[in-house]
Amino acid sequence: MILAAKIGWGLLGTVLVVGGIVSSEGFVHVSVQQHRPGGTHIWLVAPAMAAPIALRLVPRRPLEQALEKAREWLPAAQAAASELQECPDGPLVEVTDPTEHVKVGKRDGSLVVDVNDPREKVYVAVPLGAIGDSLRVLAERGATQ
Amino acid sequence: MKRLFAVLALIFVATAAAWAAPGERYLHVRVDNARDGQKVRVNIPLSLAAQVIPAIDNGRLRDGKVRIGNFQANGVNVAQILAALKNAPDGEFVTVQQPGQNVRVAKKNGVLIVHVVNTKGEKENVEVTVPWSVAEALTSTANSHELNVEAAIQALENAGDMTLVTVTGEHQTVRIWIDSNNDAR
Numbered sequence: 168m169i170l171a172a173k174i175g176w177g178l179l180g181t182v183l184v185v186g187g188i189v190s191s192e193g194f195v196h197v198s199v200q201q202h203r204p205g206g207t208h209i210w211l212v213a214p215a216m217a218a219p220i221a222l223r224l225v226p227r228r229p230l231e232q233a234l235e236k237a238r239e240w241l242p243a244a245q246a247a248a249s250e251l252q253e254c255p256d257g258p259l260v261e262v263t264d265p266t267e268h269v270k271v272g273k274r275d276g277s278l279v280v281d282v283n284d285p286r287e288k289v290y291v292a293v294p295l296g297a298i299g300d301s302l303r304v305l306a307e308r309g310a311t312q
Numbered sequence: 313m314k315r316l317f318a319v320l321a322l323i324f325v326a327t328a329a330a331w332a333a334p335g336e337r338y339l340h341v342r343v344d345n346a347r348d349g350q351k352v353r354v355n356i357p358l359s360l361a362a363q364v365i366p367a368i369d370n371g372r373l374r375d376g377k378v379r380i381g382n383f384q385a386n387g388v389n390v391a392q393i394l395a396a397l398k399n400a401p402d403g404e405f406v407t408v409q410q411p412g413q414n415v416r417v418a419k420k421n422g423v424l425i426v427h428v429v430n431t432k433g434e435k436e437n438v439e440v441t442v443p444w445s446v447a448e449a450l451t452s453t454a455n456s457h458e459l460n461v462e463a464a465i466q467a468l469e470n471a472g473d474m475t476l477v478t479v480t481g482e483h484q485t486v487r488i489w490i491d492s493n494n495d496a497r
Contacts, residue, residue, distance in 0.1 A: 239370050246367040247360060254357045255336055257494030264350040 192216040193276065193294035200288045215297030222304045234309045241306045248299040252276065335492040337469050347483040355494055358469045366462050376462025377453055394451055397424070398444055423474075436481040443471045 192215040200208045222230075234241075251273055258272040270281040278298060282289040339361060341354040366376035373379075397405065397419060406417040412432025418425045423443050430436040442450075449463035468490055479486035 240368075242369070243364050243367040246363045250357075250360045250363040254360055255494060257355060258353070259355055261353040262350070263352075264348060 188216075192296050192300070195294070195297065196277075196290065196292040198288075198290040202285065202287060206287070215294040216300075218293075218297050219300040219304045222301055222308070227308075230305075230308060234305065237305075238309050241302060241309065245299065245302045245306065248295055248302055251278065252295045252299070336494070337490060337492055338494055339468070340487075340489050340491070340493075342487045343484065345484045353495075357494075358465055358490070362462065362465045362469070365465060373461070377455075377458040377460050379458055394444075394447055398448070434482055436479060438480075439478045441474060441476055443467070443474070446471060 195211075195213045195215050195218065197211040197213075198209065200206070254273060256272070256274050258270060260269070260271040262269045267284040268282070270279075272279050273295070274292070276296070277292040277294045280289070280291045337358040339354075339356045339358055341352070341356075343350075343352040345351070365373070369375075400419065402418075402420050404416060404418040406415070408415040412430065414427075414429045414431075416425075416427040418427070423441050424447050426438075426440040426442075428436075428438040428440075430438075445467045446464050449467035450459045450461070452463050453460045471490065473489070473491040475487060475489040477486065477488040
């Protein structure tokens with residue numbers, strides 16, 4: 168009985184520690200909702216720390232192709248991600264036309280993109296820390312090629 | 313007792329002022345197009361621009377400076393001209409009137425004002441207001457073929473709230489300004 172209790176406490180502790188580590192950088196939220204009747208609604212929440220880890224696992228070939236045009240913008244993107252973390256929350260870009268509404272802003276430490284067009288409503292929130300880490304991984308992998 | 317209240321009120325006001333002082337400065341762009349109903353609002357924290365601009369290494373923009381070709385055309389040193397204009401009294405310096413376009417450059421209350429009126433084709437009225445500190449910062453590089461955008465942004469951070477550019481066309485209006493609000497509405 169005592170052994171079972173010890174194992175239970177051990178498992179609970181492990182779950183809490185792993186949960187704490189996984190959620191330490193926040194979560195990526197993605198929502199895509201089609202406006203048509205019966206349209207799908209995809210709602211995805213993933214730990215933000217998975218993004219830089221996943222980028223380390225991307226095969227070299229497709230990464231090279233993706234980095235070909237983006238490489239020269241990586242330092243600017245890294246600087247932006249880093250500085251945005253220090254900036255107060257607020258809207259950064261908003262484009263409105265009769266059929267479409269696009270908003271990009273910073274909220275609660277995340278870069279938030281909100282798109283509402285006649286077909287679907289898309290919401291993406293990515294913690295800026297995870298964006299910075301991902302860009303750093305891309306820069307490191309790009310530099311070693 | 314009254315003295316205690318006065319001291320507490322003073323501490324409260326000083327704390328509130330200190331809390332409010334380090335406000336972020338923003339560069340705002342607002343574009344309204346009456347033809348297609350499109351509206352664009354951009355709010356860039358100047359601190360963000362100050363970090364990102366030097367990191368860009370693309371095309372004409374490198375190391376926070378933009379290459380503009382023959383800036384010192386025919387031996388004219390723009391930095392020296394700006395230095396001379398800075399000490400000149402307020403007034404109108406250049407007026408160019410040609411068919412379809414009028415250009416006026418003037419200095420007023422420490423700012424450089426460029427006013428362009430296009431009357432040919434799509435009629436347009438452009439007014440650019442540049443504080444002297446920003447104009448000087450722009451031309452502060454050793455290379456006269458470059459504009460120092462990084463220094464200009466730093467100068468803008470110290471400038472007061474002001475409208476920098478307004479463009480009023482037949483179908484479109486553009487306004488670029490700086491202030492301490494995070495929303496360009």
